[in-house]
Amino acid sequence: NRSIVLASRPYGAPTPDNFTLKQQPIPTPGQGEVLLRNIYLSLDPYMRGRMSDAPSYAKSLEIGEVMIGGTVSKIEISNNPEYQVGDWVISQAGWQDYAISNGSDLLKLDSKFPRPSYALGILGMPGFTAYMGLLDIGQPKAGETVVVAAATGPVGATVGQIAKLKGCRVVGIAGGEEKCRHAIETLGFDVCLDHYQSDLNKRLAEACPKGVDVYFENVGGKVFDAVLPLFNPKARIPVCGVISLYNATSLPEGPDRLPLLESIILKKRIRMQGFIITDDYAHRYGEFIQQMSFWVAEGKIQYREHLVDGLENAPQAFIGLLEGKNFGKLVIQIAKE
Numbered sequence: 001n002r003s004i005v006l007a008s009r010p011y012g013a014p015t016p017d018n019f020t021l022k023q024q025p026i027p028t029p030g031q032g033e034v035l036l037r038n039i040y041l042s043l044d045p046y047m048r049g050r051m052s053d054a055p056s057y058a059k060s061l062e063i064g065e066v067m068i069g070g071t072v073s074k075i076e077i078s079n080n081p082e083y084q085v086g087d088w089v090i091s092q093a094g095w096q097d098y099a100i101s102n103g104s105d106l107l108k109l110d111s112k113f114p115r116p117s118y119a120l121g122i123l124g125m126p127g128f129t130a131y132m133g134l135l136d137i138g139q140p141k142a143g144e145t146v147v148v149a150a151a152t153g154p155v156g157a158t159v160g161q162i163a164k165l166k167g168c169r170v171v172g173i174a175g176g177e178e179k180c181r182h183a184i185e186t187l188g189f190d191v192c193l194d195h196y197q198s199d200l201n202k203r204l205a206e207a208c209p210k211g212v213d214v215y216f217e218n219v220g221g222k223v224f225d226a227v228l229p230l231f232n233p234k235a236r237i238p239v240c241g242v243i244s245l246y247n248a249t250s251l252p253e254g255p256d257r258l259p260l261l262e263s264i265i266l267k268k269r270i271r272m273q274g275f276i277i278t279d280d281y282a283h284r285y286g287e288f289i290q291q292m293s294f295w296v297a298e299g300k301i302q303y304r305e306h307l308v309d310g311l312e313n314a315p316q317a318f319i320g321l322l323e324g325k326n327f328g329k330l331v332i333q334i335a336k337e
């Protein structure tokens, strides 16, 4: 059983030596337990936080602990009457080939899933995040302007497409021409701006002639700076993530702009709310999965995966995720279906 463990805590961007690949015998399930063969592993930005020992909403990983992660697995051996050999399950088995479970943390995959790996993306945690963050906190209305960055990732792409279904003007921000073309041509965004090009502030202002009503925050940093002057009165900001800051080792240079931010929030009566999908919305998963399965089946929501073969390639793929090297939902294929 190969597993990837946290070897050391990163300072700034993670590097390959923060991870170690370990070999151990395949574990044997006890009474009431199952052996999981992990097929797909989800790589997500939140894992950067768990590698750090800074206080956060969830416990840090210990040095030597297997990297955590959502997985889609097959039951290889079952000593639990609830599960048959060959069943597909959603699990939290982490960065490893096999894992043991007593079944309490497993969710059987519905046969209606177009592909098992979708349970890690559009029909899983990132899709759920986009759905609740946009609809419950963002509350988009027809005719309003919605801005979202990391626009081709599983969260951003879904936010933009739901906003289009609600009749909004959608402006995406993404890294590079190819991602921007995809956002417009495949996802149906009205505009998508490449954040690597100069004059982001000016181009964003031109793309939002009626101001910004909902800014779905995935990135922070220079993207938030560009949106800040454009907010309309009563704008909403679901704060989902600030990925541009996850590898930061100090505060950004420049004057303290907190007073400016507070005065804009006050004068424009902006509502800015952070959320953690698993903590805040677990009780609404049923509503999400019903609606999103329908949209995906009807072709109303498009979904792109970025599959990387081999558990051993997970560290490099994860490092790349924090640099925008992924194009679509990053998933490691650990084993063949």
Ligand code: NDP
Pocket (backbone or CB within 6 Å): 044, 045, 046, 125, 126, 129, 149, 150, 151, 152, 153, 154, 155, 156, 173, 174, 175, 176, 179, 195, 218, 219, 221, 239, 240, 241, 242, 243, 244, 245, 275, 276, 277, 278, 321, 322, 323, 324, 325, 326, 327, 328, 329, 330
């Ligand atoms: P993505 O697959 O979109 O991957 C991250 C993307 O962020 C990269 O591909 C890159 O896209 C962009 N990015 C990375 N670094 C920077 C940077 N310095 N400046 C600008 N853009 C950058 O990730 P997800 O869709 O899975 O997640 C999106 C956000 O949602 C993250 O912030 C994540 O932490 C958050 N999240 C929050 C949850 C919650 O419960 N609050 C749950 C799930 C996700 P590009 O090349 O286009 O710039």
